[in-house]
Amino acid sequence: MKQAYYESEIRDHPEGEFRLLKSYFTGFKGLLRALIALNVIGLLGVGVTVARAAETSELLMVPMVSSETTAKTPTQPMKAEILSTQISSRITGHIIRTRVVQTFKNPTSDWMEGVYYFPLPDDASVDHMTLTIGERRIVSEIKEKEEARKTYIKAAAEGKVAGLLTQYRPNMFSTRVANIEPGTAIGVEISFQSLARQEGGRFTWVMPQAITPRFTPLPSEGSAHTVNLPAGSQGATAFPPEEAYDPEGGRNLTEFAIEIRQANRFSSLLSSSHEITDTRDEQGNSLVKLSKGRFPADRDFILNWELAQSESIEPVLFQEVIGKELFTLGYLVPPKADTDIPALPRDVTFILDVSGSMHGESLDQAKAALSTALDLLTPRDRFDIIIFSNEFRRLFGSSRIADPSIIRRAKGFVGGLKADGGTHMYPALENALGDTPTEGAQRQVLFLTDGAVGNEEEMFRLVNDRLGDARLFTVGVGHAPNGWFMRKAAEFGRGTHVQISDLSMARHKLETLFRDMARPTLQNVSITGSGTADIYPRKSPDLFGQRPLVFSAKTLVSDGPLKISGEIIGGQKLEFDLPEAEIPEGADIAKLWASRKIEGLSDAKARGMDPEIVREASLQVALKHQIMSPYTSFIAVDKTPVRVQEELMRKMVAKANMPAGLSWKKIHGPQTATAMELYLLAGGILVSFALFSLWFRSKCKD
Numbered sequence: 242m243k244q245a246y247y248e249s250e251i252r253d254h255p256e257g258e259f260r261l262l263k264s265y266f267t268g269f270k271g272l273l274r275a276l277i278a279l280n281v282i283g284l285l286g287v288g289v290t291v292a293r294a295a296e297t298s299e300l301l302m303v304p305m306v307s308s309e310t311t312a313k314t315p316t317q318p319m320k321a322e323i324l325s326t327q328i329s330s331r332i333t334g335h336i337i338r339t340r341v342v343q344t345f346k347n348p349t350s351d352w353m354e355g356v357y358y359f360p361l362p363d364d365a366s367v368d369h370m371t372l373t374i375g376e377r378r379i380v381s382e383i384k385e386k387e388e389a390r391k392t393y394i395k396a397a398a399e400g401k402v403a404g405l406l407t408q409y410r411p412n413m414f415s416t417r418v419a420n421i422e423p424g425t426a427i428g429v430e431i432s433f434q435s436l437a438r439q440e441g442g443r444f445t446w447v448m449p450q451a452i453t454p455r456f457t458p459l460p461s462e463g464s465a466h467t468v469n470l471p472a473g474s475q476g477a478t479a480f481p482p483e484e485a486y487d488p489e490g491g492r493n494l495t496e497f498a499i500e501i502r503q504a505n506r507f508s509s510l511l512s513s514s515h516e517i518t519d520t521r522d523e524q525g526n527s528l529v530k531l532s533k534g535r536f537p538a539d540r541d542f543i544l545n546w547e548l549a550q551s552e553s554i555e556p557v558l559f560q561e562v563i564g565k566e567l568f569t570l571g572y573l574v575p576p577k578a579d580t581d582i583p584a585l586p587r588d589v590t591f592i593l594d595v596s597g598s599m600h601g602e603s604l605d606q607a608k609a610a611l612s613t614a615l616d617l618l619t620p621r622d623r624f625d626i627i628i629f630s631n632e633f634r635r636l637f638g639s640s641r642i643a644d645p646s647i648i649r650r651a652k653g654f655v656g657g658l659k660a661d662g663g664t665h666m667y668p669a670l671e672n673a674l675g676d677t678p679t680e681g682a683q684r685q686v687l688f689l690t691d692g693a694v695g696n697e698e699e700m701f702r703l704v705n706d707r708l709g710d711a712r713l714f715t716v717g718v719g720h721a722p723n724g725w726f727m728r729k730a731a732e733f734g735r736g737t738h739v740q741i742s743d744l745s746m747a748r749h750k751l752e753t754l755f756r757d758m759a760r761p762t763l764q765n766v767s768i769t770g771s772g773t774a775d776i777y778p779r780k781s782p783d784l785f786g787q788r789p790l791v792f793s794a795k796t797l798v799s800d801g802p803l804k805i806s807g808e809i810i811g812g813q814k815l816e817f818d819l820p821e822a823e824i825p826e827g828a829d830i831a832k833l834w835a836s837r838k839i840e841g842l843s844d845a846k847a848r849g850m851d852p853e854i855v856r857e858a859s860l861q862v863a864l865k866h867q868i869m870s871p872y873t874s875f876i877a878v879d880k881t882p883v884r885v886q887e888e889l890m891r892k893m894v895a896k897a898n899m900p901a902g903l904s905w906k907k908i909h910g911p912q913t914a915t916a917m918e919l920y921l922l923a924g925g926i927l928v929s930f931a932l933f934s935l936w937f938r939s940k941c942k943d
Contacts, residue, residue, distance in 0.1 A: 326495040326538060328448065333502045334559065335439065335572065336833075337446055339365075341431045347421040352884045354397065355418040355427070360449035363412035363725030365433040366829070366836040367869035372404045372418070372877045373428035381406070381877035383867050385860060389874035393417065400884035404429060406875040410697070411840070412725040413452060414869075420884050433869075434829055439572060440753075440787045443547045447740065450495065450538040451721040494535040497542065501527040507546040513743050514543040540720035541742060554763065554784070556805065556819050561830035567798045568830040571819065573790040573805060575762045586621035587759060588640050588679040589614075593655070594690035596630040596664040603719035604660045607689040609747040610716055611655050614687065617755045618643035623679055626651055629669035630662030640679065664694050667703060674707035684711035685758060688730065692723030700726070701847040704733040712736040712783065714758060716751070733844070735782045757786020763807040763815060768792055771800040777837040779844070793830075793837040835866035843871065 330339040345355040361367065370381040381404065384392065389405060396403035397419035404427075405417045421427050437444040497517075504510060505525030511517070516532035529544065557572040591611055599607065611626075618624060623640040627633055636654055641647050670688070678684040692715075694700065704713055713734020717727040718741050731738040739754050741747050763784035768776050776794040784790050784807070794803060806816040839859045846855040856872055863870035 326493055327498075328495060328542075329498045329500075330446075330448075331500045331502070332437070332446070335437050335444070335557075335570070336559065337435050337437060339433055339435065339448070341433075342428055343416070343431075344426050344428045345418055345421055346426045347423060350423050352423065353421040355421055356415065358409075358413065358415045358452060360412050360452050360721070361414060361433060362435040362447060362449065363410075363728060364836065364840075365411075365435045365869075366832045367406070367408075367414075367431060367433040367875070368829070368832055368867055369430070369432035370404065370406045370416075370875040370877060371430040372402065372879070373430065374402060374425070374879070377879070379404070379877045379879050381875040383864060383869075383873050383875055385864075386872055386874045389876040392876050392878065393419065396878040400882035402427070402879040402883055404875075404877040406431065406869070408869050408871060408874070410725060412449060412723070422883055434832055436570075436791065436833070439574070439789045439791075443545060443787070446544045447724065448497075448542040448544075449721060449724065450541055493538040495538045496535050497529070497531050499527075499529040499544065501529065501546075504546070510544075510546045512542070512544050513746060514540055517544075541724075541740075543740075543742060554815075558819060558821075559830055562798060563831055565798055566831075567796050567800070568834045569794040569796070569803065569819075570830050570833055571768075571792050571794065571803070573763075573766075573784060573792075575784055575787055575789060585759065585761075586619075586623075586682045587685050588623045588676075588682040589618070589685045589687055590640065590673045590676060591624065591626045592669055592673055592686065592688045592690075593626065593628045593658070594630075594664065594666070595628045595658050595660050595662075596693070597661050598664060598691055598693040599719070600660040603691050604658070606718040606741050606743075606747050607716070608655050608658060610689055610718070610741055610751045612652055613748045613751040614755055615643075615648050615651055615655075617752060618648065620644060621682075623682065624651075625676075626654065627669050627673055628658060629665060630660070631665055633665070633669035633672060635672070640676065664690075666690070666694050667696070667699060670700065671703055671707065674703070674709075674711065678710060683759075683761075684709075685736070686711060686713045686734070687716065687758075688713065689716045689718060690722075690727075691719040692717060692726035692730075694723070694726065697723075697726045697729070698843075698847045701729060701733050701844070702849075704730060705848050708734055712758075714738065714754065716741060716754070729844075732778060732782055733847075735780070737782065737785050737788045753787070757788060761785050763790075763809060766790060766805070766807040768794070768803060768805055770794065770796050770803045773797050773800060774803065775838065776803070777834070777841040779841055793834040795831075795834050795838075832866050832868055835862050835868055838862050839868075839870045 325344045327342045328339065329342075330337055341361075343357075343359075345353075347353045347355075372379040372381075379402065383389075386407065390407075393403050393405040400420060402421075403419045406429075407415050407417075409415065416429055416431075418427055418429060435446075437446045439445075497515075501507075501510070503525055504519075504521065504527030510519055510527065510529070512529075515536060518530050518532050520528045520530075522528075554576060555574045557574055559570045561568045591614065593607055593611055595604065615624075620643060622643045624643055625638070625640045626636040628636075636651060670686075673686050676684070711734070713731055714736040715727040715731045715734075715738040717724060717738065720742055722740060724740065727738045727740070737754075737757070739750050741750050761783050766781040766784060768781055770776065774794055774796045776792060778792065781790060781792065796803070802818040802820075804816065804818055806814065809815055839862055842850075842855045842859045842862075846852055859870050860872045863873040869875065
């Protein structure tokens with residue numbers, strides 16, 4: 242009878258269904274019914290969300306088999322045993338050749354695929370990968386990225402041992418190794434060439450050891466440009482994903498063996514990041530190792546050494562001849578520090594990153610550095626401060642004269658800052674670059690950040706389009722800043738950059754940088770050659786203080802010398818030819834030039850060049866010179882299958898360390914799964930309360 246009534250109500254009245262629902266959920270019983278219904282719906286939604294979160298967190302660890310095989314043999318993802326790492330380098334002058342050997346250990350009874358992420362210097366020319374399985378060595382070949390990926394997937398499915406080396410960023414890579422036999426180990430050897438960074442007579446080599454997760458805002462949060470994310474990542478999140486990190490840390494113990502040719506020419510040799518030993522031989526060569534033998538890979542390894550310097554601008558060149566082509570690596574070295582260069586008044590905008598990734602020592606370093614910079618301002622200077630995380634905020638709104646009262650107010654503001662939220666960098670930098678310059682003063686922007694963003698190209702494009710006559714300087718803070726972003730942003734900004742990895746060094750480094758910012762040695766620099774000269778970077782930065790200008794060039798052997806021109810303070814022109822160069826033993830200058838050309842093409846894309854033209858040109862250079870690029874990968878495949886296709890291969894992810902002092906939860910807040918567990922518990926309690934209330938009410942009626 243009731244069923245017929247419900248049907249007639251719905252049929253005869255347009256709003257019958259709504260009336261039924263309204264009557265059903267009216268009164269105390271209706272309230273309880275609504276409470277139960279909402280909680281059941283909520284719990285179902287939460288269950289789906291939890292399942293989805295678990296699926297996302299296991300994205301990198303799902304079994305790498307066909308769906309048919311998975312249906313026959315259901316499996317759970319496996320977690321990886323951590324690898325060991327040995328790094329050996331040879332330093333000759335400015336040029337560093339490095340070999341990294343990392344080993345997978347498979348202690349399980351399953352065939353495994355190993356996946357791990359690792360950083361390299363952002364200027365690394367990667368040109369070699371080899372797999373070692375027992376006594377067998379499998380040498381890789383370079384292919385276009387998609388072709389290499391397909392070759393790897395096919396080899397893995399056929400049961401062959403295969404390795405794939407892929408670049409996500411110039412300083413972020415991943416390696417996958419398929420078909421690691423139960424109980425065995427596979428070594429992955431990667432070789433590359435990079436350059437020491439020079440500041441006057443002081444050289445610095447940074448070997449990254451950890452990756453700070455990159456925050457990637459959605460396109461609508463910055464400009465309208467599309468952001469390309471690696472497979473498996475999502476917008477407004479971080480890459481690598483949380484699953485790639487071990488919250489306990491202490492993983493991946495790393496050994497260093499660094500051979501330095503003619504180290505007896507150095508006045509000092511030290512590391513600001515690790516304790517080292519320095520052993521010299523009879524020829525004056527040095528062997529540097531870690532004092533404790535091994536150290537967890539949770540902070541960048543930094544090595545410093547010094548040479549003598551002259552009293553004038555001096556070019557230092559290295560060259561290599563291949564056929565009819567001449568490849569040149571050049572340094573334009575500024576005069577020594579005590580040379581008298583007049584300082585000009587400045588209008589400086591300080592941008593300070595206070596997002597979650599800066600929590601802890603990174604923000605302490607940045608605050609100490611900014612406080613030092615404020616102390617170094619003179620009454621002729623003007624300044625303002627911008628801070629940003631989810632949003633940006635200006636201290637004054639426009640630049641103010643740097644008198645003592647304004648400085649005290651600014652230092653009090655900086656001292657009270659705390660880190661939290663996302664790294665929404667674009668709006669803050671856009672606002673700073675939009676400031677009106679003060680007449681008669683150098684317009685400068687000093688950016689203090691760990692650079693933990695994934696939309697680097699958007700930022701480069703912004704600097705290129707909005708820089709004008711200003712100069713951008715970057716200060717990288719923390720144990721593992723995004724060095725590629727820091728270097729390239731300063732290069733687009735025609736300024737320079739420094740890295741602060743030790744709080745005790747913050748004041749010294751900022752004093753040096755700030756002094757250099759006030760004393761440009763050579764401005765509007767141009768490097769030119771004959772019509773065949775191909776020189777990078779295309780737009781040369783100014784020569785500041787003790788920081789040299791580094792460039793690469795390809796010319797014909799028959800061409801004349803390259804020329805340098807620029808302006809000294811006061812508008813005086815300076816021009817000279819570059820001298821003949823020395824040719825260091827074993828230095829692949831051509832590969833270094835090729836890397837710079839690919840980087841220059843990427844810069845052109847950020848400035849608006851057709852991405853397909855950039856891709857084709859970069860691919861051609863990378864394949865010719867056999868180096869890694871955004872469009873190529875190294876693939877190594879053993880010809881003989883080691884696993885029959887019916888056997889199951891699972892995927893394991895080698896866990897890495899978060900940079901020392903950094904917390905994932907501080908970057909991104911509580912994770913989804915943790916919140917969902919709380920919602921499940923709360924929902925269960927509410928449902929139980931509602932059911933108990935109904936039962937108790939019925940008992941009272943009885």
